[in-house]
Amino acid sequence: MTTFRFNFSGEDENNDLVTDDKGNIKWFESEEVVPDKQLKPAGEEVTRAKMFACGDVEIGHVVVTEALANIEGSGFSNAVELAEKEHSDLIAGTYEGGLKIWECTYDLVEYLESQSDTNFDGKKVLDLGCGAGILGIYAYQKGSLVTFQDYNKEVLEHVTIPNVILNIEEEDKRQNEIKKCKFYSGDWESFNKKFTSDVYDIILTSETIYNECNYDKLISLFVERLNKDGVAYVAAKTYYFGVGGGVRQFEQAIKKNGQLTSEVCWKGAGGIQKEILKITHNKP
Numbered sequence: 001m002t003t004f005r006f007n008f009s010g011e012d013e014n015n016d017l018v019t020d021d022k023g024n025i026k027w028f029e030s031e032e033v034v035p036d037k038q039l040k041p042a043g044e045e046v047t048r049a050k051m052f053a054c055g056d057v058e059i060g061h062v063v064v065t066e067a068l069a070n071i072e073g074s075g076f077s078n079a080v081e082l083a084e085k086e087h088s089d090l091i092a093g094t095y096e097g098g099l100k101i102w103e104c105t106y107d108l109v110e111y112l113e114s115q116s117d118t119n120f121d122g123k124k125v126l127d128l129g130c131g132a133g134i135l136g137i138y139a140y141q142k143g144s145l146v147t148f149q150d151y152n153k154e155v156l157e158h159v160t161i162p163n164v165i166l167n168i169e170e171e172d173k174r175q176n177e178i179k180k181c182k183f184y185s186g187d188w189e190s191f192n193k194k195f196t197s198d199v200y201d202i203i204l205t206s207e208t209i210y211n212e213c214n215y216d217k218l219i220s221l222f223v224e225r226l227n228k229d230g231v232a233y234v235a236a237k238t239y240y241f242g243v244g245g246g247v248r249q250f251e252q253a254i255k256k257n258g259q260l261t262s263e264v265c266w267k268g269a270g271g272i273q274k275e276i277l278k279i280t281h282n283k284p
Helices: 043-047 104-114 134-141 153-166 171-178 188-194 212-225 247-257
Strands: 050-054 057-061 124-128 145-150 182-185 200-206 226-237 260-267 274-281
Touching: 050 104, 057 134, 057 153, 104 134, 104 200, 104 226, 104 260, 104 274, 124 134, 124 212, 134 145, 134 153, 134 200, 145 153, 153 171, 153 182, 188 212, 200 212, 212 226, 212 247, 212 260, 226 247, 247 260, 247 274
Parallel strands: 124 145, 124 200, 145 182, 200 226
Antiparallel strands: 050 057, 226 274, 260 274
16 A cells, blocks of 8 residues: 555644654644544545455445545545655654554454454454554444544544444435444543543554553553443564664553453464454453
């Protein structure tokens, strides 16, 4: 997939990261994103849609292309190709990879499909670091009430929400159905502190543990927002080369926190090692 770079609000006019007086990244504050103009997706988005297919699961998603970027009013008109440099999929604090469907997403969907005792019907589900929203749409199709959260508001507005709408087959039901979902942008710590009304039965997240600096935020969110009998699934690579994070490091951080229990419930075979962690609250 061709990757584009937005003129995100976390960059100055020279496309440099905005930092505080100590040189620390100023993470985006969380805010709710309300579907409005996306209720009738542009024809180009629909005609260029692709299918995420994993076994019997099929989820439509829009394709981020130059044609889509140039649709008037789409919000992509100021997008340019991501700077040609190493690690272009991630720019810490500015763009966190939301335009790409990461490969561990397939692993998590396949795993959930294989678990006959996993019940999504009527459950409150959080798709954390949702990007295209594949995991949340999967839960929605299973009857869940889903909250989608991604770092970049632009990703939610122009990718996630159109994807959700694309998967509501009956157009006359879109306006009512989309109200069953919530959408929030911004930093995990800010989201956890500002929007405290919901706790979740299931939290799904894929390839979000590459940055060890964010582990405390993520674990705190699990502790505070996961139902006492709930479960979180983290799909990730065992180790993220060149970044430093990975499953073993995240397990250590969970153990250090002391309020959660984690277990490896799935491990890939061959190639780049991938795993799924199942995380629950410690039992009294």
